[in-house]
Amino acid sequence: MSIRPLYDRVVVKRIEAQRTTASGIVIPDTASEKPEQGEVIATGNGRRLQDGTQVPLEVKIGDQVLFGKYAGQTVKLNGEELLVLREEDILGVVESSDARLKKVA
Amino acid sequence: MSIRPLYDRVVVKRIEAQRTTASGIVIPDTASEKPEQGEVIATGNGRRLQDGTQVPLEVKIGDQVLFGKYAGQTVKLNGEELLVLREEDILGVVESSDARLKKVA
Amino acid sequence: MSIRPLYDRVVVKRIEAQRTTASGIVIPDTASEKPEQGEVIATGNGRRLQDGTQVPLEVKIGDQVLFGKYAGQTVKLNGEELLVLREEDILGVVESSDARLKKVA
Amino acid sequence: MSIRPLYDRVVVKRIEAQRTTASGIVIPDTASEKPEQGEVIATGNGRRLQDGTQVPLEVKIGDQVLFGKYAGQTVKLNGEELLVLREEDILGVVESSDARLKKVA
Amino acid sequence: MSIRPLYDRVVVKRIEAQRTTASGIVIPDTASEKPEQGEVIATGNGRRLQDGTQVPLEVKIGDQVLFGKYAGQTVKLNGEELLVLREEDILGVVESSDARLKKVA
Amino acid sequence: MSIRPLYDRVVVKRIEAQRTTASGIVIPDTASEKPEQGEVIATGNGRRLQDGTQVPLEVKIGDQVLFGKYAGQTVKLNGEELLVLREEDILGVVESSDARLKKVA
Amino acid sequence: MSIRPLYDRVVVKRIEAQRTTASGIVIPDTASEKPEQGEVIATGNGRRLQDGTQVPLEVKIGDQVLFGKYAGQTVKLNGEELLVLREEDILGVVESSDARLKKVA
Incomplete structure (x- = not known):
């Protein structure tokens, strides 16, 4: 099944970053309000404009957001x-440096 | 009668998922605030644009949403x-895997 | 007089459904917050678009809404x-089944 | 002077309906929250559209609203x-029945 | 200097209407919440439309508003x-009756 | 440096008007909530319209606003x-009277 | 990695201005609510207009904002x-004076 x-x-x-302090204490989720990172696994067909057409999204499957x-x-x-x-x-x-290298190559 | x-x-x-814990305790509805799943059984003719035309919806009858x-x-x-x-x-x-197979076939 | x-x-x-329980107790209005049903007896000429024209409504007189x-x-x-x-x-x-039959006929 | x-x-x-109960008690204004009725005695030139033109109003002087x-x-x-x-x-x-008759005549 | x-x-x-009761008591401003009257002494060049043009205002200098x-x-x-x-x-x-007479003449 | x-x-x-009463008492800022006056020393390139173009501002550098x-x-x-x-x-x-004279000359 | x-x-x-009083006391961040300064290190492709096109931003990489x-x-x-x-x-x-000189040269 997929959405x-x-x-x-x-x-x-979501990519759950390991929330651990230097001394090894694990910080529970509610204690850190930083933005989150994740990988796009599906995208819609795009926003509907006022003339009825749809514009594709800027993000695509596989993007780390x-x-x-x-x-x-x-x-x-x-x-x-x-x-x-x-x-x-x-x-x-x-964008990782690797991603950039791929673009150069 | 239909709407x-x-x-x-x-x-x-709505498709009411069986809300039961591993040990068999039934969780009442108000205790679980997850999104819900259901089957579309009727759709409108589409949103009215500013020029008066209507754009059909992306979901259709039978979709699991x-x-x-x-x-x-x-x-x-x-x-x-x-x-x-x-x-x-x-x-x-x-989309179930079955649905995908149908599309391939 | 009409509006x-x-x-x-x-x-x-409004079509006031008889709010009575199986045992015959009448439920006062404030105790039941379900959507209501009614019959359209008059409609406006339609929403005004941004270019000044009016689009007719989707509902019409006689519709059960x-x-x-x-x-x-x-x-x-x-x-x-x-x-x-x-x-x-x-x-x-x-839409009652009768309404559908009429469309077929 | 006029506006x-x-x-x-x-x-x-406003047309102040006589708010009197059957037994003759006058109900003060704040005790009845029904919509009000009145006669239009002046109208503006119409709403300004986004292209700068004005569309005339649907109501006209003399309308009971x-x-x-x-x-x-x-x-x-x-x-x-x-x-x-x-x-x-x-x-x-x-619209009173009279108004309708006039339209027919 | 002007604005x-x-x-x-x-x-x-503003045209401050004399707020005095029949018995001669002056009513302070905060005790009367009626709309106010005034004379327009300067107007802007008009609202900017979405295509960048400006539409002149309906009120003009000298209007009692x-x-x-x-x-x-x-x-x-x-x-x-x-x-x-x-x-x-x-x-x-x-609009005073005088203003109307001027229009007729 | 400039912005x-x-x-x-x-x-x-800002042009800080001398806030002093007739008897010489200086009124601190928080005690007077009148609009403020100032001189425009820099302006943006204008508001972006919905078609992407920019309309220049009505105020210009040097204006007392x-x-x-x-x-x-x-x-x-x-x-x-x-x-x-x-x-x-x-x-x-x-606009000071001087400014007006300049326009006439 | 970059965003x-x-x-x-x-x-x-952010460019953290040294918040120190004349007598050498360091003012903690929460005690000074002035706007902040920073250097733009990446920009998006521009706002999407209603017709689907994108307009580039006014700021560019390297700008001090x-x-x-x-x-x-x-x-x-x-x-x-x-x-x-x-x-x-x-x-x-x-814009520093240097930036201006560069433009002149």
Whole structure:
């Protein structure tokens, strides 16, 4: 089973950064309000313009994205927690140096 | 009797997942605030654009959709509880592997 | 006397379902917050678009419509309570099987 | 002296229905929150569209209109209380059977 | 010195009606919440439309206008209190019978 | 160093009127909530329209402008307090008689 | 790793001005609510217009910008705190005299 989001929504799988202090203490989720990171696993067909056409999204499947901690709605599918966001809740796409190298090559 | 929703509204029949813990305790509805799943049983003719035309909806009858627990309004018809939602309250369409196979075939 | 609603408004006459439990106890209005049903008895000429034209409404006189309990404003005319709603407050049109048969015939 | 309302505003003179119970007790204004009725005595030149043109209003001078009790702003002119409303605050136009006859004739 | 208002703003000089009861008691300002009257002494060049053009205002210098008691912002210039309003805060223009006669002549 | 404001923003240098009563008592800022006056020292390139073009502002560098006491955001640059406003927060431009003479000449 | 912001967002690296009083006391961040300064290190492709096209931003990489203290969302990348802002939260671009000289030359 998979989710096909509508219009300008995307489905994101969170990447839970290991929240551990230097001394090894694990910080519970509610104690750190940083933006979250995740991987886009599905995108909608794009926002509907006022003339009825749809514009494709800027993010695409596989993108590593940053978003606010309280953005979107959590959905559980096949026992896995996913997040359904609107594209405008996405702050940016994280590009690794590798990704850049690929573009150069 | 049936409901014909207007414009960008859809009528959804909830699929009540069995809310039971591993040890068999049934969780009452108010204790679980996850998004809900349902089947679209009727759709409106589409949102009205500013030039007066209507654009058809992205969801169609038979789609399994996800939506927020408090989205829409409950309607009772023929003793059956239905939900009338705006299409923008729908988070996404659940596609089973079977559905995908059908598309391939 | 009758009311001619403006633009995208409609006048609806409520159909008060008999609110009685199986054991015969009558439930007062404030105890049941279900959507209401009514019959459209007058419609406006349609919503005004941004270019000045008006688009006719999707509902028409005689339609059995569903609406939220607190939608619209109650108006008393000739001793009869009527409801003036905007069309977007209407959840859907109830179609009986008879209505469908008529369409087929 | 008279008031010329701007754009989509209209000036309405309330018709104060005699608020008296069967036993002759006069009900003060604050105790009855029904919509009010009035006669349009002046109208603006119409709402300004986004392209700068103005569309004439649907109501015209002499119309008996219904409006919410708290709509508009009261203005005192020549010792007379008038109400300045936006057209969208008007629920509908009351048409007497006489008015209809005139149209037929 | 004078104020040139921008876009859809107008500068109005209040006409303070003598607030005195029949028995000669002067009513302080805060005790009477009626709309106010004033004379337009300057107008902006008009509201900017979405295509960049400006549409001239409906009110003009010399108009006697009505407005809500709390509309606009008071400005003190040359020791004189003036009011800067948006045109949409103006309820209407008061036309004296004289003004009408002038139009006829 | 100077600030170049974006789009419809302007940079204003306040003109602090001497707030002194007749008897010589200096009134502290927080005790007088009149609109403020200032001189425009930089303007943005204009508001972006929906078709992507920019319309130039109505105010220009050197204009003496009036604005609400709490409008805009204070910025400190080179030890000098400046105010960054949106153009729509400007109530009007103060024109001295001298300015008018210059226009005539 | 770097962040590629979407649409009208920009990534800014704060320039923390040394907040020290004349007598050498360091003022903690929460005690000074002045706008902040930073350098733009990445920009989105521009705001999407209603016809689907994108207009490039007015700010560009390298610009020294001013913004409100509570604007945007903080993101931590490679141990470095960055700020993701919408362009409309930027008050203006700080131009040093050097920058001007370069333009002249």
